Amino acid sequence: MTTALMEDQRRQGMNAAVLRTEIRLFRREPGALFWILLFPTLLLVILGSVPSFRHAEADLGGLRTIDVYVPVAVLLGLIVGGLQAMPQTLTGYRERGILRRMATTPVRPSALLTAQMTVFGGAALASAVLALTVGRLAFDVRLPKQPAGYLLALVLAVLVSLALGAVVSALSRTTKIAGAIGSAVFFPAMFCAGLWAPVQTMPDVLARIVGCTPFGAAAEALNRAAAGDWIGWTHLGVLVAWTVGLTAAAARWFRWE
Amino acid sequence: MCGHPPSRDADAMSVIEVSELRKSYGGRPVVDGVSFTVQEGEIFGVLGPNGAGKTTTVECIEGLRVPDAGRVRVTGLDPIADHARVARVLGAQLQQSELQAKLTVREALDLYASFHARPADWRPLAERLGLTGKLTTRFAKLSGGQKQRLFIALALIGDPRVVVLDELTTGLDPRARRDTWELIEDIRANGVTVLLVTHFMEEAQRLCDRIAVIDKGRVAALDTPAGLIRRSAGATVISFTPSAPLDDRDLNALPALASIAHKDGRVTLAGTDETVNAVITLLARSHVTAHQLRVTEATLDDAFLDLTKETAA
Numbered sequence: 001m002t003t004a005l006m007e008d009q010r011r012q013g014m015n016a017a018v019l020r021t022e023i024r025l026f027r028r029e030p031g032a033l034f035w036i037l038l039f040p041t042l043l044l045v046i047l048g049s050v051p052s053f054r055h056a057e058a059d060l061g062g063l064r065t066i067d068v069y070v071p072v073a074v075l076l077g078l079i080v081g082g083l084q085a086m087p088q089t090l091t092g093y094r095e096r097g098i099l100r101r102m103a104t105t106p107v108r109p110s111a112l113l114t115a116q117m118t119v120f121g122g123a124a125l126a127s128a129v130l131a132l133t134v135g136r137l138a139f140d141v142r143l144p145k146q147p148a149g150y151l152l153a154l155v156l157a158v159l160v161s162l163a164l165g166a167v168v169s170a171l172s173r174t175t176k177i178a179g180a181i182g183s184a185v186f187f188p189a190m191f192c193a194g195l196w197a198p199v200q201t202m203p204d205v206l207a208r209i210v211g212c213t214p215f216g217a218a219a220e221a222l223n224r225a226a227a228g229d230w231i232g233w234t235h236l237g238v239l240v241a242w243t244v245g246l247t248a249a250a251a252r253w254f255r256w257e
Numbered sequence: 258m259c260g261h262p263p264s265r266d267a268d269a270m271s272v273i274e275v276s277e278l279r280k281s282y283g284g285r286p287v288v289d290g291v292s293f294t295v296q297e298g299e300i301f302g303v304l305g306p307n308g309a310g311k312t313t314t315v316e317c318i319e320g321l322r323v324p325d326a327g328r329v330r331v332t333g334l335d336p337i338a339d340h341a342r343v344a345r346v347l348g349a350q351l352q353q354s355e356l357q358a359k360l361t362v363r364e365a366l367d368l369y370a371s372f373h374a375r376p377a378d379w380r381p382l383a384e385r386l387g388l389t390g391k392l393t394t395r396f397a398k399l400s401g402g403q404k405q406r407l408f409i410a411l412a413l414i415g416d417p418r419v420v421v422l423d424e425l426t427t428g429l430d431p432r433a434r435r436d437t438w439e440l441i442e443d444i445r446a447n448g449v450t451v452l453l454v455t456h457f458m459e460e461a462q463r464l465c466d467r468i469a470v471i472d473k474g475r476v477a478a479l480d481t482p483a484g485l486i487r488r489s490a491g492a493t494v495i496s497f498t499p500s501a502p503l504d505d506r507d508l509n510a511l512p513a514l515a516s517i518a519h520k521d522g523r524v525t526l527a528g529t530d531e532t533v534n535a536v537i538t539l540l541a542r543s544h545v546t547a548h549q550l551r552v553t554e555a556t557l558d559d560a561f562l563d564l565t566k567e568t569a570a
Contacts, residue, residue, distance in 0.1 A: 010374060017371035021357075021364065028359045097354030104319050104349035105372045105415070106341045257321075 014107040015114065022115040026123065036081040036123045040073040041131045048139040060200055067142075068198040070135040071222040075157060075193040075215055077127030081120040082161030083189060084182040087168040090116055091178040094169075099256050109256055113166075120165070121158045128154055145228030153221035153231050156239040160214040163243050164189075166250035192216035199223065211235070214242040272297050272419045272450045273318060278327035280313050287313045289474035290327070295419070300441065300451040302465035304458070306565060310474040311454045312352055315421050318452070319349045332418060345373065348412035348420040352427075352454075355404075358397035362388055362407055365396065366414060373415040386410050386440065402433035409440065419450040426460060438464060462557040472565045482557050489560035495533050496525040497547035499540070507543070511535045527555070 026032060044066070047053055053065035060068055090113070093099050099109045135141035144150035168185065172178035190196075193215040199207055200223070210216030217238035221231040273295035280288040288310040295301040305311045316322040317329050320336030320343055329336055336343045356365055366383065370376035383389050386406040391399065399407065405425060412420045422441065426434040441464055445451055455461055461468050462482045470478045470485065478485055486492050503524065508517055512535050515527040526532060533552055540547050 014372050017368055021360065021368050024364070025357055025359055093357070097351060098357060100321065101349075101351055101354045101356070101411075103321055104344060104347075104351065105369065106344040107372045 011107075015111045018107065018111045019115040019118055022112070022119050026119045032081075032085045032123075036077050036085060036120075037127045037130065039080070040076040040127055041134045043076065044069060044073040044131055044135060045138065048135075054139065060198070063200075065198075066135070066139045068194070068200060068223070070131060070141050071219055071226065072194045072198065073131040073135075074128040074154070074222060075218060076190065076195065077131065078124040078158055078161045079186065079189050079193065079215065081124040081127070082158070082165040083168065083186055084179075086116055086120040086162065086165040087172060087178040087182050088175055090166075090169040091172045091175045094255070094257060095174055097257075103256060113254075117162050117166075121162055124158050124161065125154070142226075144222075144226045146225045146230070149225035149229075149231045150222060153218060153225050153235070153239075156236070156243065157215070157218035157222070160218065160239055160243045160246065163246035163250060164214065166254065167246050170250045170253035170255070188213075189215045193219050212238055214239065214246075217242075270296050272332055273301075273452060274328070274330040275314070275318065276328045278314060278317060278329060279325045280310075280317065280322060281325055286474050288317070288324075291469075291471065291474070291476055292327075293469045293476060293479055295450060295452055297418075297450055298445065298448065299466040300445050300453060300464050302461040302468040303452065303454045303471060304461045304465075304468050304561065305456065305471035305477075307456065309471045311456075311471050312423060314471065315423055315452065315454055319347065319351075319421060320344070345415060346418045348415055348417035350405075350408045350412045350420065350422045350425060352423040354408075356396040356407075359395050361393050361395050362399070363392040365407060366392075366410060369411045369414045375416060376414050377416040379410070379414060382410050382413060385443070401428055402430075402436075405429065405433075405437065406440075409437075409444075413444065413449070417449065419452065420444065421452045421454070423454040424456070425453070426455070426457065434460070458557040458561055468557075470561060470564050477564045485564070486555055486557055486560045489555065489563040492527075492555045492560070493529055493533060493552065494525065494527045494555060495536055495550070495552045496523060497540075497550040498523045500546040500548065501543075503539070503543060503545060507539055511539070523549075 047069050048066045050065075053069075056062050056064050093112065099112060102109045102112055132141075132143065136143055164185070168178055168181050172181055192210045192213040194200075194202075199210060199216060199219045202210060207216075211220055211234070217235045221235040221239065224231050224235070271294045273293075275294070276292045278288050278291045279286065291310070291314055293301070303311050303314065313322065317324045318331060318336060320340045323337055331343045332346050334343050334346075336347075360368075362383070366379040370379055383392065386409060388403065388406055388410060391403055394403075396404070396407070409420075409422070409425070412422070425441075426437050429437065438460065441451060441453065451464075453461070453464060465482060467479065467481055468485060469476050478488070480488065499522075508514075508524070508526070511526065511528065511532050513529040513531045517527075518525045526536060
């Protein structure tokens with residue numbers, strides 16, 4: 001009983017040490033810091049600096065362009081972190097035998113996987129908070145009217161992007177392949193999130209298709225929560241289904257070496 | 258009398274036990290019935306050509322691979338079923354394994370120390386390994402020798418009973434290699450059992466108490482370095498420049514002769530002590546003087562080539 005408890009505490013201590021190390025290493029990656037934390041907000045600032053983007057548009061249901069780009073910026077940080085940065089790091093760890101080395105110690109290599117997800121998930125959330133804050137302060141974009149629903153949609157979006165990233169890591173034998181798959185998935189993901197045309201402006205059929213993709217559903221859920229509506233069981237269901245399916249696929253295909 | 262309970266007697270002195278280990282990849286056997294036992298406090302060498310199955314064997318000991326068949330025990334524990342407990346008594350230095358590029362030496366030591374309940378103090382360890390001046394250097398900026406020394410430090414940081422060192426000195430310059438050898442002797446002097454995987458004969462001959470020569474997934478021989486040399490054909494080499502030509506028939510009739518070679522008037526014969534005695538008798542009888550007579554023991558190199566040739570046949 002007590003030894004099992006000590007064992008548990010020791011394991012938690014080890015996992016915490018791995019997480020602390022990964023956070024420290026993440027802070028040493030200026031590229032990742034810029035693209036995940038700053039770039040989405042920077043994009044928002046650039047768009048917000050265009051005068052016409054600050055006028056209400058009938059096409060957007062009376063919203064301004066800057067208003068509909070806040071959720072896009074929120075999703076951008078999450079997609080870069082989950083889909084591009086994390087698979088590169090994880091595949092590199094496997095390729096260079098870092099996971100193997102860890103497997104010879106009492107700590108399980110899954111601790112490193114969990115730490116990576118925590119780091120990139122946390123960074124994506126921080127990036128989202130930054131985009132929302134700058135949107136509110138600089139461009140007077142209203143904060144989500146349904147904060148609880150918005151948070152739920154955001155957390156699900158983070159989970160689905162991490163799950164998708166885990167699948168990319170599982171399928172890529174080398175960092176080069178991870179980079180290629182990451183980029184290939186990045187553009188459709190950003191399209192669905194509404195980077196080129198916000199989901200509200202898409203034709204009906206297209207919007208319905210996009211609504212079935214993880215980031216399309218996330219964009220719609222965020223929009224609805226921002227407007228004060230319930231995010232909707234459909235979007236919620238789509239996000240949960242993708243998260244569960246992708247996590248199962250990653251767990252099945254992930255190789256430690 | 259000895260104080261050990263009878264049931265533990267068999268394991269009392271053996272730290273690693275491998276018996277009838279088998280592992281195949283895609284139907285091709287890589288390890289094909291390997292057995293050996295490593296005693297407490299010894300430096301045990303696993304020697305063999307590239308692709309002989311050395312690394313796969315030690316990976317089964319480290320718990321990185323699940324054997325297809327056979328039994329592996331580390332201090333009496335199963336490396337797969339009891340992975341966490343084995344990881345606490347076994348330190349591993351892996352072939353071709355790196356660390357996070359931007360992790361500093363000190364952070365790596367701290368991190369790996371945190372994986373153990375009673376880690377060794379990393380300060381004297383870093384001192385002994387000459388890493389004290391490099392504590393704030395990132396892994397990617399270390400030289401090959403410094404990286405290897407850090408890996409040894411990480412293998413030792415859990416204060417293990419046994420360390421597995423796989424191709425430790427590959428890619429090091431001769432100076433760094435010799436430093437590493439001293440370090441390994443130092444590790445053993447501190448009571449740690451060492452399992453050393455290598456393909457350098459000189460390294461095995463200098464360091465190991467016993468050596469398992471692995472070839473094509475099997476143990477071709479298991480003995481002390483001197484024993485391996487003795488048991489190989491042509492362990493003793495005698496060479497000389499005769500003052501007058503000797504009859505080839507007489508030479509070929511020498512007892513226990515393994516090989517014979519003529520070059521620039523010099524005769525080189527490989528055999529045993531018996532061959533040496535017979536040559537001296539032959540020279541005296543033929544009234545031939547042997548100039549620059551040399552009798553040398555074969556090296557482990559010769560023995561190794563001989564042993565691996567046998568299994569090839």
